[in-house]
Amino acid sequence: MAKDATRDTAWGPVEIHREAARAAADALRSAGCPVELHEPNLPTYAPPGEGKRLAKKHKEENPEYEWRGDSYLLLTDRLRLLEVARFLRDELGYDMLIDATAVDFDAADDHLWAVYQLLALGRKTRLTLKTMVPKADCRIDSLVPVWPAANWHEREAAEMFGIVYTGHPDPRPLLLPEDWVGHPLRKDYQYPDEYHGISCK
Amino acid sequence: MDDTTMERPLREGERLVELDVRTQDVEINMGPQHPATHGVLRVLLRADGEILTGAQSHLGYLHRCAEKIGESVDWLQYLPYTDRYDYLSAMNNNLAYSLAVEKLLGIEVPERAQYIRVILAELNRICSHLVAVGTYGLDIGAFTPFFYALRERELLLDIFEKICGARLTYAFIRPGGLMNDAPAGWTDQVRAFTDLFERKWREYWDLLVDNKIFVERTANVGVISEEQAIAWGCTGPMLRGSGVDWDLRRDQPYLVYDRLDFEVVVGQGYRGTVGDCFDRNYVRMYEMLESNRIVRQCLEQMPEGEIQHPEVGLVLRPAPGEAYVGIENPRGELGHYLVSDGNKIARRLRVRGPSFSNLALAEHLLPGCMLADAAAIIGSVDIVVGETDR
């Protein structure tokens, strides 16, 4: 019945992705790529009332707070993104880019995260690749040469976060009008009062 | 106009196209209000007579800032917004979001809830594929199959209405379980549907899919190679239509899919080349039957018990962290990437819609095709603009 006993939770396999992330980190390190493996604990439910405390702790008291959730690879040198991406695709079999997006965790942060979700069809594993993009110099290599799938995802992230994807073949805005001011998903985004005479309030 | 031609050696990737008359290129706007773009998609086409020489999609006409809204309403309040990305498979959207939140919370829902979720997701898949196949008939110019498909979809909507009171946007599968248990007699209604559907399925096959004209219009049109589909991040029937044997339900099983016996339908090149429009439709057709099988098995295996996780209340506060969960939506992988800072509101809520990636490839298939093929190809991608724009 069960063809692959890979499921270990109701929300899908977790353990094989962790192992895959470890293997990928080892392979990348031995190839000389500057990556760190982050392996947070499995998520746990914060009891009511606790969450706020944890958040506060994260923000003020302890920068080394406990981060939970999926494991991910952190690329410490964003300038080598293309190289790492090629390695992941050609050597490790991550042939599919599922998602490319960005996260602005806090308006006070000096960087954004660029997040890539990869999938290896052959090994049936997933991998999350992250890298920091400083807000002061908000540019990063486009992954379109490696995965054409990045095309629209990067266009969306570019207009929503103001990241400049260098080498993108078609850097027009995708979802927003061409004359839209600002990058809406940035935490410091100011809502406009009106757009072409249409009140936005 | 370049009439350079036969003297120059062909460059790589070029082929000779014979044209009797080389005419002035016309730029035409297909959409945002056009019957074949399934909503408010706009494709700017450049055409040389009936042959397309260029295509460019313009999105955003249905952009409703789902991701931005996700950062301003709390975890449970966001649930109804998930209904609205792909409004034809709202149950699956609920499920994808709920699973992602549950992963962030670190909880698993009771087994009965998991079975009911699978039943609903699969019925919803049939529902969505019925619309896909029916409207694909409309795109090709056949009106009647659409009504046949809607006839069975109506029964499914009744089933959904009975369990959750809504027919299109359900907000039924929610983080922590389900809104309520199945009412009395509901399983019998579902069982009756599964029996009926197998017989009715044959009608769509005979009326539409095996129709000579339909085959002529779709076979060998809009061929996507295996490599192309993978490189462009296509998922769902678009990927399987190109012959890639990949289904998250089998290959990365969630809920109780690992206990169920079903086949992953892959495009065979049944009437043309592997990866053509016919194959994508073929995959959808047979997936409906497989979903039907899954529903039957679930009805047999479904235990009694709770349908809600005991600890989950109305206000959720996942610990700081992040989670990505992708599930097999009718149109492909619907992923949610959630980032929490421990508060009751998401820090970042990223929706990875399948139609979005699938459509990105579609515009590259259009040049070289005929104008009528544009409708066939865009239809075969089966986009829902609510999801491409979110």
Next chain:
Amino acid sequence: MSALLPFAAAGNGLTDWLAGLFPAGVPFWILGLLGAVIAFALIMVFVSVLAMFSTWLERKVAGHIQVRYGPMRVGGWHGWAQAIADGVKLLIKEDIVLADADRALFKIAPCLVLGAALAAFVALPFGPNAIVADLDLGVFFILAVSSVTTLGVIMAGWGSNNKWSLYGAMREAAQVASYEIPLGLSLMMPVMYYGSLSLHRAGEMQADWFGLHWYVFSDSFWLAIPSFILFFTAALAETKRSPFDLPESESELVAGFHTEYSGIRFSFFFMEEYAAMYLMSAVGTAFWFGAWNFPGLELLAGSALYAPLAVTVFVVKSMILVFVMMWVRWTVPRIRIDQVMTMGYKYLTPLCLILVFLASVWEWAKAALTGA
């Protein structure tokens, strides 16, 4: 139907009937002109009623094919008044002429389209005596005049100043210009059999065997059946009916050549479509299915009932073919323009030519054997 009776009962055509009403001194051309006006009015009424009935029928047929009922409310029984309500709506709707349209062409086009279709009705024999003008050229006249509707469609597409309309117009041009050849050729088989282009004469020649000596039942049936299939296919293309409805294919061209039309001008295109369908079906009926002849009808010859019954038989037979056209439309998908062309030039035309050859040999052999 009653509208046709005055000259159905009159014997040899409308003008003679009029001549009897006026003093002898009235010049013939005045009678002719008056006759033309009356004929036009009759045809107009007939086509309007026909179009209304056909739209209702089309919606009922579509409904029942598509597991629903179609119009059910307006007028009570099966929504019989729906078409009238629609007609009134179209009449009182705002008539929009686009600012950037070619105003003259935009306005002339619907009239030209409908006018040409109406003109072709002149040569249709509704009954043994119910014919406006028994032209010697009969079917050739119908073909020629109805080919002018193509120009009207192109005019509409061009005049609308809309690219989708223009595409519709170009498709119409390409399609109709190609399908006129198989359409004309497929008519050659019955024409050779009857030895005449007149539809009226065809009707008279099929009156034997108690009204069952139809072309499809004659000794040439092996030519009649394939030639009818070819004719019907070409007629579908000629009348822009599915699966050949490319000029107005809504999933590709929005609404093709009539995208920009509204109100009464749109209804002209609508009427033309049903008039053209009826016209082609009537030609098919007259040439292949015995025109107004029906078993037993001969017995009534001479009585007052004969003429109206003959007209009824003819109209019902034609409407059956119209029904088949609707049936086809709601069953099959639409084919692509290159497939339309391939079908016309590579299959229909050669097949027609083969049939023409076979028919000429067959008719010659028959004539030689019977010594005619």
Next chain:
Amino acid sequence: MGEVLAFWFFAALTIGCALLALLHRNVVNSAFALLGTLLGLAGFYVLLAADFLAMTQVLIYAGGILVLILFGLMLTPPVTNERRFGRILVAVAVVGLGAVAFWEKARGAVWHAAAREELAAPAGTVREIGLEFLRRDSWLLPFELASVVLLAGLVGAVYIARRRFPREDV
């Protein structure tokens, strides 16, 4: 009387539409104006009792050739820099030459009623034409065959002249 009226009507239609075709700025409208000219000519043929020719005129010229002309016009880019004056000059020259030639020919012709009656007499023109095809000493069949040969030549020329364009493989 009726015939005379009809004659003037058709004459006005033919010449009016011809002038419109000549003088209209928009080439597509000119082509549409030709429809009136062609129909007017068909009317003349009817007046001359040549029904078959009239119908052929409508079918071939209005329904076929004019459609193809329009098809070609709509597909090709419009010519904008053409000078109108030159066109009119050419037209006047052509019409003038035609009139002179016609006058030369018509001067000696005898117009009398007998000819008219002869024209009005035959009813079955189709039959006549059909028989003409089969007559041994008629040149009608060879003439038609020659047109078929020309058609084959045209198709061949188009095929040979057909250009092939390199395209990105998509």
